[in-house]
Amino acid sequence: MLSTVALLVASARSAALLPAAARGVVRRTTFRQILFTGVEAIPLVVLIAATLGVLVIVQSAASLPDIGQAEFMGRLLVLLIGKELGPILVAFVVASRSGAAIAAELSTMKTRGEIDGLAGVGVDPLAVIVFPRVVGVAVAVASLTVVFITAAFVAGFGFAAASRASLTFAGLLTTLFRAMSLGDIAVAVGKSLLFGTAIAGLCAERGLAAKASSTEVPRMTLQAVVTALFACVVIEIVVTALTVDFGALTR
Amino acid sequence: MTLLRLEAASFMEAGAASLAPVSLEVSSGEIVVVEAPEIVAGAVLAHGCLGFLPPQSGQVWLFGERLAGRADAQLSHLRRRAALSTSSLPLLANQTVRDNIGIPLLMRGLPAAGTRSLVSALLERFGIEHCGLKRPHEITQREHELALAARALAVPADLVVLDNPRLPPAARGLLQDKIDAGSAVLAIVTHAALIPEAVRKIPVELA
DSSP states (O other): HHHHHHHHHHHHHHTTTOOHHHHHHHHHHHHHHHHHHGGGGGHHHHHHHHHHHHHHHHHHHHHHSSTHHHHHHHIIIIIIIIIIIHHHHHHHHHIIIHHHHHHHHHHHHHTTTTTHHHHHHTOOOOIIIIIIHHHHHHHHOOOOOHHHHHHHHHHHHHHHHHHHHHHHHHHHHHHHHOOOHHHHHHHHHHHHHHHHHHHHHHHHHHHHTTTTSHHHHHHHHHHHHHHHHHHHHHHHHHHHHHHHHHHTOOO | OOEEEEEEEEOOOTTOBBBEEEEEEEEOOOOEEESSSSSHHHHHHHHHHHSSSSEEEEEEETTTTTTTOOOOOHHHHHTTTTEEEEEEEEEOOOOOOOHHHHHHHTTEEEEHHHHHHHHHHHHHHTTTTGGGSOOOOSSSHHHHHHHHHHHHHHHHOOOEEEEEOOOOOOHHHHHHHHHHHHHHEEEEEEEEEGGTTSSSEEOOOOO
């Protein structure tokens, strides 16, 4: 983990020192990464989000009395999906998809000698290869989290309004905005950015650690994805521990 | 001024070759030719000169700094003053030939418009203008070698290391331009008979 932090710091420093003419290269790579990690993952993320949104509503509606359901469903969706499940499920999708791709690509480049070839003409690989991928993945994960939460709410509330005469979509939306605070949004987005940074940083670090053999590519890719998933769980636990009011649990 | 100095430095790269100790010095404004016994040996020596391979014995000094025991991050400021062309370290597979040659120039602050015209002129000089928008897997090995050489000779480096250079006649003047500007060129070849007598040659042997 420490080597990943060192890599992230070194990449940011290298990118900050780039001349203005070079920033176009970094921007193009960042944009391509956002396209691959974010835009191309939207269908999968929306499918998972809609399914989860409906399932939460189905399970909670089956167990709740009619009175006060709308308020409770809104708060449940905000807490469960907006703050907790949404960001980490998006992180899992991105780690398996883009994290694996980054680790495989960088380890292939390393074993083929492309990274050293770039260094051999005076180009810092961290600035050109690592930094834009980290920024791209972090932005994509945060954006996908917003997409996930929106899709889950729309699907969940839509299902609830369609299945219960006492509930309306507009009414559920109102309870949602009442249940959601700026703090909730900040936690969700902040966690997503942390997830994205950790995923890209860990997978890039594993990819660059590959030695000169083709068997290193699958080995490093697997290590990268497993480590990234583990890191996301650790981040989730730490952020939850820092943001949850544990006093309320014992009241 | 001595830009590169090897003092009884031997190198071994697993799966490649093992070189006997070699001593050489490359100073500003000169071309030094090393005659390697085989192509793979030349690549191993090229890697060692820029610190991609630590010496098994002896020492390597690049721009007056000893390379032994240094990580890549600590060598980047030295490599920024050098340029290496060797088929063992290929072009980036996910970039076009044009971008592969242009990225090192952009990284050194050359404006995009200037980079574009310089790269176009280089591609023409090396006879690979038709490869500009192709990716490395879409060109021949010979075209790949020429693109690597073009990339190394494009950057404003104090020391250019060319492994097995087979430059077209139109591009050979670039070597003289480098010398005239005070840079140095280390060319690693396997057929020294092709090099004029006046050029200093150093033989390298396998261990």
